[in-house]
Amino acid sequence: MSKTEIKKSSLSISENGLEKKISSKRLEVLKTYKIYIGGQFPRTESGRYYVPVNAEGKKLANVCLSSRKDFRDAVVAARGAFGSWSNRAAFNRSQILYRMAEMLEGRKAQFIEELIQQESSKAKAVKEVNLAIDRLIYYAGWCDKFQQLFSAVNPVASSHFNFSVPEPTGVVAVIAPQSDSLSGLVSVIAPVIAGGNTCIVLASETKPLCSITFAEVLNSSDLPGGVVNILTGKVAELLPWFVTHMDVNAAIYCESDLETIKMIQEKSALNLKRISFYDKVKWNTEEGQSPYFIMDTQEIKTTWHPIENVAGAGGSY
Amino acid sequence: MPKSISKGKSNIIKLKFDTSWKYAPAPESKNAATIKSQYDLFINGEWIKPSGNKYFDTINPANEEKLSEVAEANAADVDKAVTVARKAYEKVWKKMPAKERAKYIFRIARIIQEKARELAIIESLDGGKPIRESRDFDVPTAANHFFYYAGWADKLEYAFPNRKTEPLGVAGQIIPWNFPLLMAAWKIAPAIATGNTVVLKPAETTSLTALKLAEIIQESDLPPGVVNIITGAGATGAAIVNHPDINKIAFTGSTDVGKIIQRAIAGTNKKATLELGGKAANIIFEDAPIDQAVEGVINGIYFNQGHVCCAGSRLYVQESVAKVIIRKLKDRIESLIVGDPLDKNTDIGAINSRQQLDTIHKYIRIGKLEGSEMYESSCALPGKGFWCRPTLFTNVAQSNRIAQEEIFGPVLAILTFRTDDEVIEKANNSPYGLSAGVWTDKGSKIFNMTKRMRAGVIWANTFNKFDPSSPFGGYKESGYGREGGLHGLMPYLNLNALSP
CATH class of the missing domain: 3.40.309.10 (Aldehyde Dehydrogenase; Chain A, domain 2)
Structure with missing residues (x-):
């Protein structure tokens, strides 16, 4: 009897202790940050990873150190997705961008937490996430409007109907901004895909967390696989492949490193990629959005057709 | 067109153009054109000798006879041209009210029309193209191009919504030999209409109509230095591309050279338009x-x-x-x-x-x-x-x-x-x-x-139609940027956000 009592009481003591222990020591489930290619979340084929740390030296996560081959796979996925994405009704692209905003709104808390981990204050993080959502909505609205703004029916002197319209350039390689790891990322992706292009994005090297979580948002937003592909890794390692790949039509770089800019200009001459440098853009302001960003990855196509000119009726019938 | 239809042995009906009668020759007169025996460089509104004192022959490809000799500009001449173009940009052209700029360009268009016959003859002599084409296509389209862009000069605020436009500065322009005068018009007209100044180099085999255009520009009283036309071959072009005080390169030519140009201007702030193969x-x-x-x-x-x-x-x-x-x-x-x-x-x-x-x-x-x-x-x-x-x-x-x-x-x-x-x-x-x-x-x-x-x-259901109001330019390795139309203004402008 007493034995049992002792047992019981010792159990209750240990139970209490155990409870305390578990509540303070519950093993956190760490997130594996994988890359995003063709609507799937593979690990890098290279099996490599790196460990970005924040200012206090706290380890953020094990993040894929993507390779040239991952990039090549991503280009294949982006090229494969280009035909159907560019041929979709602009209205439909608009709906999907809006859906992305909805999904991002629903996961706000997670992004704020990640931004704080990556050394942002709470207030700043909230502001950045809100801005990223609003920016998606801004470009959702442009999807079926910028064409009207930048098209023209040209009054040629001969008897022809002639018009010029923007068309997406194709596959775009994007080096996302290193700071503004969410709002900058969204600000460079949105105009590219709003215009019907597909892209491969290299996330901020030092602050990659939001990029992969954003890929999860994309994955649940009706955005077809392959339209946006997101890699994590070293800019210095991957950038040369981004700008020399022969099936990439355009490249975007957001930093101001002159040597890198020069390298991009030289190497992209290989197949005359259209290159845009956004080193002076402040993504967290109004100047970080405009339809002219969409036009940076558009081509102008001009179409001619004769107008029959045979009947006797003049213009004043 | 006289034609008769005859049945050959194969039972296939063939067009025959030479059985009824032959065309009598109908040659345009060379005398309607004046070609000087030697041309200098057109810099700052004047004709100046090339500093290397070198000239090269330009021939008629239809009979290999020499038509004239043309100055070869070296790097020092290019520098001279760029310097005066910069001065003209800062001191005159940028500050001039846009509607006045426009009137100079209209004036150039008119003089091209007045001299159309002479220009067409020289174009055919120097480049080898049929007079029917130079007379009916190259020259009128060149004049029309100046007309079209002249009118844009004072209307740029309507072209780009919510943006303030600003010229780039000095444009270096290198053009090919297939449409010598027309390509000069395609390059010069939008550049100066938007407030830039120009250093243009025609192709070495077809310099003459560009030099005639220089005479027209002189006659139009365009302020000196706004358009400079210098002749030479690849080395002259390279000196233009590599000149540090040029803000914009506009090139029409082969894809290979286009790529060389893009590499050459890498790391500079030069913008480029490439119209390639x-x-x-x-x-x-x-x-x-x-x-x-x-x-x-x-x-x-x-x-x-x-x-x-x-x-x-x-x-x-x-x-x-x-x-x-x-x-x-x-x-x-x-x-x-x-x-x-x-x-x-x-x-x-x-x-x-x-x-x-x-x-x-x-x-x-x-x-x-x-x-x-x-x-x-x-x-x-x-x-x-x-x-x-x-x-x-x-x-x-x-x-x-x-x-x-x-x-x-x-x-x-x-x-x-x-x-x-x-x-x-x-x-x-x-x-x-x-x-x-x-x-x-x-x-x-x-x-x-x-x-x-x-x-x-x-x-x-048509082919090879061109018009000043119709943008022209390529996808992929055919280059980037557009020439012609509203879209042809963009490559010569910075578009700045309106200040709030």
Whole structure:
């Protein structure tokens, strides 16, 4: 009897202790940050990873150190997705961008937490996430409007109907901004895909967390696989492949490193990629959005057709 | 056109143009044009001697006779031109009210019209193109281009919503030999209308009409230094590209040189517009108006001896109509008149240079070696000068070099296809994307094709049409930026956000 009592009481003591222990020591489930290619979340084929740390030296996560081959796979996925994405009704692209905003709104808390981990204050993080959502909505609205703004029916002197319209350039390689790891990322992706292009994005090297979580948002937003592909890794390692790949039509770089800019200009001459440098853009302001960003990855196509000119009726019938 | 139809042994009705009567020669008079024996460099509104004191000959490719000699600008001359262009930009042109700028440009357009005959003659003499083309196309279109952009000068705030425009500064412009005056107009007109100043270099084989344009610019009283025209070959062009005080390079020419230019300006703040090579697909469906299509194909490839970056040099014919179209094309090239560029009857003039003729011959050899069947007109060629008969190849494979590479001559590669998807795949299978053509009577098919073809200019049921209001420029390795139309303003402007 007493034995049992002792047992019981010792159990209750240990139970209490155990409870305390578990509540303070519950093993956190760490997130594996994988890359995003063709609507799937593979690990890098290279099996490599790196460990970005924040200012206090706290380890953020094990993040894929993507390779040239991952990039090549991503280009294949982006090229494969280009035909159907560019041929979709602009209205439909608009709906999907809006859906992305909805999904991002629903996961706000997670992004704020990640931004704080990556050394942002709470207030700043909230502001950045809100801005990223609003920016998606801004470009959702442009999807079926910028064409009207930048098209023209040209009054040629001969008897022809002639018009010029923007068309997406194709596959775009994007080096996302290193700071503004969410709002900058969204600000460079949105105009590219709003215009019907597909892209491969290299996330901020030092602050990659939001990029992969954003890929999860994309994955649940009706955005077809392959339209946006997101890699994590070293800019210095991957950038040369981004700008020399022969099936990439355009490249975007957001930093101001002159040597890198020069390298991009030289190497992209290989197949005359259209290159845009956004080193002076402040993504967290109004100047970080405009339809002219969409036009940076558009081509102008001009179409001619004769107008029959045979009947006797003049213009004043 | 007099023609008689006769039945040959093969029972095929053939066009015959030479049985009833021959065309009497109808040559334009050389005397209506004044060509000086020597031309200096046009810098700061004056003619100045090249500092290296070197001149090179410019010849008539139709008879290899020397027409004149032209100054060769070296790096010091380029520097001189850029310096005065900078000064003119800062001190005069940028500050001038836009409507006044416009009036100078209108004035240039008018003088080109007044001197149209002389310009057309010189264009044909120096470049070898038929007078019919220089008279009816090159020169009037050049004048129209100045007219078109003159009017934009004081209306730029309407062109780019929510943006304030600002000129770039000094533009270095390098143009090719296939449309010498017209390319000068395409380059100069939008640049100065938007408030930039210009250093332009024409191609070394065709400097004369650009120098005539310099005379016109002098006559127009355009402020000195706004447009400078300097002559020379590749080294002069390189000196322009590499000059540190140039803000913008506008280049029309080969894709190879375009890439060299992009590499050369890497790491600088120079902007660029590159209008480069092409290998246009021209597609005929079985439901096309066959005779119009054949005529369009002829115009597409033999216009200007095929020295056209947007030439329809790859013909895709739907299998069901291939036989009849190939027969009609062979018949039609037999009737093309090859000869004296100054003769108003001439359809095909002289090849621009010996070098270009060698390139064309090289590709004709390659075409034969690769197993394609060659057919050329049986016409006689003049003894002197550079000539090439209108030529076509049948049984060409997609992978053949004559179907992949730009020949820049009167050589057509003919391929066949069965389905829409197949021909789209083949047409887009090219590093180039400058232009394309489609022939069909079905409207919905036209829009399907024009939408899916990856090229900057698409002609449906027509080909090789140009207009100052119509943007021109390529996709992919055919370059970037547009010339012509509203879109042609953008490459010469910075677009700044309106301050809040």
